[in-house]
Amino acid sequence: MRILKNLGKTDREIHDMIKKELKRQRESLELIPSENFASMAVMEAVGSVLTNKYSEGYPGRRYYGGNEFVDKIESIAIERAKALFGVPYANVQPYSGSPANFAIYAATCKPGDVVMGMNLTDGGHLTHGWKTSVTGQYFKSVPYHVKSDGYIDIDEARKLASENKPRLIWIGATAYTRALPFKEFAEIADAEGAYLAADISHVSGLVIAGVHESPAKYADIIMTTTHKTLRGPRGAIIMVTDKGLQKDPELASKIEKTVFPGLQGGPHDHTTAGIAVALLEASTPEFKTYGRQIVTNAKALAEELKARGLKLVTNGTDNHMILVDLTPIGKGMGLFVQEALDKAGITVNKNTIPNEPFSPFYPSGIRLGTPAVTTRGMKEQEMKVIGGYIADVIEEIKSYSMPEEKEERQEYIAKFKKEIGKNRKIKEIKKNVVDLCKRFPLYEGVKI
Numbered sequence: 283m284r285i286l287k288n289l290g291k292t293d294r295e296i297h298d299m300i301k302k303e304l305k306r307q308r309e310s311l312e313l314i315p316s317e318n319f320a321s322m323a324v325m326e327a328v329g330s331v332l333t334n335k336y337s338e339g340y341p342g343r344r345y346y347g348g349n350e351f352v353d354k355i356e357s358i359a360i361e362r363a364k365a366l367f368g369v370p371y372a373n374v375q376p377y378s379g380s381p382a383n384f385a386i387y388a389a390t391c392k393p394g395d396v397v398m399g400m401n402l403t404d405g406g407h408l409t410h411g412w413k414t415s416v417t418g419q420y421f422k423s424v425p426y427h428v429k430s431d432g433y434i435d436i437d438e439a440r441k442l443a444s445e446n447k448p449r450l451i452w453i454g455a456t457a458y459t460r461a462l463p464f465k466e467f468a469e470i471a472d473a474e475g476a477y478l479a480a481d482i483s484h485v486s487g488l489v490i491a492g493v494h495e496s497p498a499k500y501a502d503i504i505m506t507t508t509h510k511t512l513r514g515p516r517g518a519i520i521m522v523t524d525k526g527l528q529k530d531p532e533l534a535s536k537i538e539k540t541v542f543p544g545l546q547g548g549p550h551d552h553t554t555a556g557i558a559v560a561l562l563e564a565s566t567p568e569f570k571t572y573g574r575q576i577v578t579n580a581k582a583l584a585e586e587l588k589a590r591g592l593k594l595v596t597n598g599t600d601n602h603m604i605l606v607d608l609t610p611i612g613k614g615m616g617l618f619v620q621e622a623l624d625k626a627g628i629t630v631n632k633n634t635i636p637n638e639p640f641s642p643f644y645p646s647g648i649r650l651g652t653p654a655v656t657t658r659g660m661k662e663q664e665m666k667v668i669g670g671y672i673a674d675v676i677e678e679i680k681s682y683s684m685p686e687e688k689e690e691r692q693e694y695i696a697k698f699k700k701e702i703g704k705n706r707k708i709k710e711i712k713k714n715v716v717d718l719c720k721r722f723p724l725y726e727g728v729k730i
């Protein structure tokens with residue numbers, strides 16, 4: 283099936299780049315844990331005529347005419363989200379995860395209020411109160427951390443909450459390989475009368491598949507992005523739980539008002555349709571099998587990396603993600619490993635590790651995840667092979683080390699990139715990666 287025919291006629295430049303990007307996605311191993319491959323059905327909905335419509339307001343209460351069908355689409359998306367996550371209220375309009383989180387702050391806090399979230403370099407998200415995010419500037423952010431074993435320090439969080447009396451507490455992460463302790467955080471929030479928001483952006487697909495506990499019983503508010511393990515278009519959903527409505531009967535209407543008109547204008551109706559499609563896909567038995575396989579694959583990959591002598595934060599994983607602690611080969615090595623793996627056709631991202639010994643920009647770890655390769659149909663056997671490639675690549679760059687002197691780093695990195703581009707072993711791995719990818723076709727039959 284040939285797609286983007288019209289684009290090819292209108293704009294050769296962009297058409298060409300999308301064509302190249304499809305080839306890149308097809309021929310590399312996507313191990314960034316926040317990425318996935320949306321179905322053709324989801325992308326068709328997102329690429330539809332719905333992009334033409336304005337629908338400020340909510341179903342049945344719009345500021346524009348002509349919303350007969352958009353109302354139905356948004357209502358379907360809402361009902362599907364409520365049913366899948368077992369909640370009484372869902373808002374599917376947030377443009378993405380970050381603005382959704384800001385809407386949660388706006389609904390629950392006043393500027394200057396105390397908020398608590400997991401520290402960024404310990405695995406938390408920027409929007410959970412990090413200093414460079416407005417959430418860390420408009421609110422008084424009191425971050426909690428992970429212990430030296432990599433697990434969330436629940437005792438510290440309890441102590442900080444009791445000392446600082448936050449209005450809002452976040453539980454959720456972008457770089458955490460273990461089950462999120464919803465129950466313990468609900469106890470902490472309840473003891474202080476704080477709102478508890480569970481940000482399950484990374485694990486929502488696993489929650490649906492039943493391989494990660496659901497926060498519905500524990501949190502007042504749940505937020506998930508729709509493009510990570512959920513495998514939909516880029517967007518987000520904010521939900522209010524029964525518990526949240528009991529604590530504050532106004533909570534759903536507060537969220538509604540802060541999303542629109544508080545923070546946003548017209549909703550992205552094409553995205554809403556894509557979210558509805560993704561939620562339908564996520565309600566099938568096949569999706570449950572998919573979610574289970576993501577975790578099985580992550581465990582298999584973790585085992586292989588360990589067998590090859592690599593050190594993992596928390597020594598393994600409960601979810602879709604693995605954090606490799608590279609300090610045994612050197613501090614600040616994340617960038618080198620990311621670049622070398624990139625040359626081998628394996629896409630990962632450098633990441634901080636608990637008690638990061640170098641810097642957030644030159645961190646000492648890499649973060650890997652299995653959602654995208656699992657979508658391609660890869661299983662434990664392939665994870666073992668991929669783990670072997672990763673260990674082989676790391677072996678090739680062991681002799682490099684990040685200069686302590688800041689002024690020396692740029693030049694050293696440039697030299698590293700040049701040399702690694704010529705490395706024969708890495709070139710050979712790249713060939714094997716392409717062959718492996720071809721055995722698991724992506725968007726089969728689609729041509730640009």
Ligand SMILES: *Cc1c(COP(=O)(O)O)cnc(C)c1O
Nearest residue numbers: 378379380407455456481483484
């Ligand atoms: C990805 C993510 C977000 C932000 O989502 P964007 O769509 O990138 O704005 C927020 N919280 C967590 C935990 C995330 O993983």
